[in-house]
Amino acid sequence: MRIQIINGPNLNLLGVREPEVYGKRAWEDYLKELRGRYPKVRIDYFQSNLEGEIINMIQEVGFDRDGIVLNAGAYTHTSVAILDALKSITTPTVEVHISNVSQREDFRRKSIISPGCLGFIGGFGLDSYRLAIEALIDRASDQE
């Protein structure tokens, strides 16, 4: 099984950025733990602050992977282009958020990209990524 994690803008600053919202843990450390937990799953990782690069990656992995775990950061709330990319591909995508976006500012309540995703997981800190991977693994085994 092969899963692609895509992190959007400012998520390269995890551990440093607003630790009261996103936690103090460094991403690389968490990713190592995640990979150790699922030795049979190849977990690839990509981060970009640029919308077009995120779209290029969605297109690149969108037809032959078993799943995409996407935290589009603030583009979640603005990007019709990312929504269109998600609707163009066949790989199931789980939308992930570290924080509970429903409890925050009004503008974070609306996800433009949700209609292009299989489901939505948010509010569990970095554990949201693991929960998304679990959902993709379960879905793949249901389809076997």
Ligand code: DQA
């Ligand atoms: C986020 C929530 C977004 O509203 C915000 O712009 C982010 C991170 C989250 O993981 O909680 O950059 O996607």
